[in-house]
Amino acid sequence: MNTFGTNFRITTFGESHGAALGVVIDGCPPGMTLSESDIQPALDRRKPGTSPLVSPRQESDRVEILSGVFDGKTTGTPIALLVRNHDAHSHDYEKMKNLFRPGHADFTFQQKYGIRDYRGGGRSSGRETIGRVAAGAVAEKYLTSLGITIKGHVVSVHGKTGAQEIESEILAAKNAGDSVGGIAEITAKGCPAGLGDPVFGKLDAAIAGAMMGIGAVKGVEIGAGFAVAGRFGSENNDPITKSGFLSNNAGGILGGISSGQEIVVRIAVKPTASIAKPQKTIDAGGNDASITVKGRHDPCIVPRIIPVAEAMLALVLIDAVLEQRKYRE
Ligand SMILES: Cc1cc2nc3c(=O)[nH]c(=O)nc-3n(C[C@H](O)[C@H](O)[C@H](O)COP(=O)(O)O)c2cc1C
Ligand SMILES: C=C(O[C@@H]1CC(C(=O)O)=C[C@@H](OP(=O)(O)O)[C@H]1O)C(=O)O
DSSP states (O other): OOEEOSSSEEEEEEOTTSSEEEEEEEOOOTTOBOOHHHHHHHHHHHOSSSSTTSOOOOOOOOEEEOSSEETTEEOSSOEEEEEEOOOOOTHHHHTTTTBOOTTSSHHHHHHHHSOOOOGGGGGGSGGGHHHHHHHHHHHHHHHHHTTOEEEEEEEEETTBOSHHHHHHHHHHHHHTTOOBOEEEEEEEESOOTTOSOSBTBOHHHHHHHHHHTSTTEEEEEETTGGGGGGSOHHHHSOOEETTEESOOTTTTEETTEEOSSOEEEEEEEOOOSOOSSOEEEEBTTSOEEEEOOOSOOOSBSHHHHHHHHHHHHHHHHHHHHHHHTTTOO
């Protein structure tokens, strides 16, 4: 399945080492002003090659709007957004095409399809997120017009929380041929109460599914998250007064429906699978082998996942906003 969403539906396409990647958006409301300059800043925040902390692959990731916009406004018809690849080094992958990288999707893609584009991991590459981020920028523009704003930040990397410590931790792992994971937080302010379905399609379930659908995300918390398990009800409930809620352990969602409070989401991001240390694996014939992954990899995915997670939250929220119009204006 390469399609996400119901009312604001996106289909992403393309591979990391193919000609291009992109997205087709169906269901974007008509009449919204839209140009490449609304989308490019989000892609610039996502792209690789911007610092020693991320993959050195050099891509401009320039977006082209191919359809769905006329006279600078969305027409309500499918919006196709394209980003061409310019700096794929497929020979890095040629050498290990018969080996499965531990922690990556090589083994499972092979099991599922019986064939795989081994160049850059094909669609299992983090580069697939270009389409999500481009579509997310369109969704965010619409949500901003409703007063909804989405922001993400790095909470910790390998247990470290200070900016300088985080940077040193990532560089130390990179120099050791290793990688590190961490935690990011994404919030949405200005969400009206009433978004989300009460039984199936709860807003928190939709957000968790969207976040888990990002490569390398292995855990999702809403509000107080796993900490609720160690609390009394009297500590965890958010008291309600006529001037509003007194706390936000619920993370802005009650009964699967937004409460009007800030929506708070945290994600656990695993350490990058592709590392330069030798690891045990098997080859395509099932024989024991050793693999050392060379190439241009993110030593830590957390800094680069922020615009991707923001985009996924925007996509869930715009879908819920458009759905809610069926119930109440
Ligand atoms: C923005 C982004 C960048 C990523 N960069 C890398 C990378 O450089 N090397 C790598 O092995 N995995 C990278 N990943 C993670 C892989 O895409 C992911 O681990 C793989 O698809 C397997 O999925 P899973 O980790 O969810 O099981 C990145 C993911 C994202 C979202
Ligand atoms: C290129 C991007 O990230 C890539 C994500 C990725 C992976 O395995 O997920 C592996 C690397 O790709 P390559 O080996 O082709 O340089 C990263 O650079 C990107 O996100 O734009």
